[in-house]
Amino acid sequence: MASDSTSDSPHTAPYTAPHPAPAAAEPSAAAPPDADAAAAPAPRRRSRFAVWRGNRPFMGGLLLTLAGVEIMLTMKVLESSLQVILKAGALGIAGYLLPGVMTLCGVLILFNPAQRIFYSIIGLLATLGSWVTSNLGGFVVGLILGLLGSTLAFGWMPDQEPRRKLLRRRGRAATPAG
Numbered sequence: 001m002a003s004d005s006t007s008d009s010p011h012t013a014p015y016t017a018p019h020p021a022p023a024a025a026e027p028s029a030a031a032p033p034d035a036d037a038a039a040a041p042a043p044r045r046r047s048r049f050a051v052w053r054g055n056r057p058f059m060g061g062l063l064l065t066l067a068g069v070e071i072m073l074t075m076k077v078l079e080s081s082l083q084v085i086l087k088a089g090a091l092g093i094a095g096y097l098l099p100g101v102m103t104l105c106g107v108l109i110l111f112n113p114a115q116r117i118f119y120s121i122i123g124l125l126a127t128l129g130s131w132v133t134s135n136l137g138g139f140v141v142g143l144i145l146g147l148l149g150s151t152l153a154f155g156w157m158p159d160q161e162p163r164r165k166l167l168r169r170r171g172r173a174a175t176p177a178g
Contacts, residue, residue, distance in 0.1 A: 056113035057156035063149030064123045065106030070145065071099035071130050071138035078135060094133040101126040102146055109153045116153050124150035 046054075075095050105123035109116050127146030130137040137143025 055158070057109055057116055057153040060116075060120065060149045060151070060153030060156060061106045061109035063106070063145050063152065064109060064120075064127075065103050065149075067127065067138070067142040067144075067146035067149055068099040068101070068103030068106060071102070071134045071142035072096065074138045074142070075099065075134055092133075094129070095135075098126045098130045098133055099138075099142070102130070102142075106149060113156075113158065116156060120150045120153040123153070 102123055105119045105126065109119045109123070112119075123146065127137065127143060127150060130146070131143055134142070137146070
């Protein structure tokens, strides 16, 4: 039985953050519609990546993913060259498992932002566990990146107004009307 991949069921539909509809300017009655279109500057287009990035906790997921990769690389490089790895569990499997979980949580935060709270908590716990199992969390660099990424993903709000617009509005309100 073939399944229809275009169904809009809540379990298969991609996550999209709600955005307010832009206010449409009404053309003036005196001027023809073509004159307004020619006189008005074209709106700035955002790239598809910028729109995609704006609809999810991008920096949180990216930092958590980078933390997992960094810890994994320090484990692999140091195991082969310096032999200073802290072995824990069955042949140090926890030292590789926790950075893998961190990387997976970071990628899942990027591609499934509706479950960001669960993934950020799991990523935070894996990051804290890497302190013991993975050379002090990748010599503290991966630990800090993982903590920052998890907290940024946890605190992200899908319906929050973009910062640039918010800062511009506050700047206008603070200036005297002179």
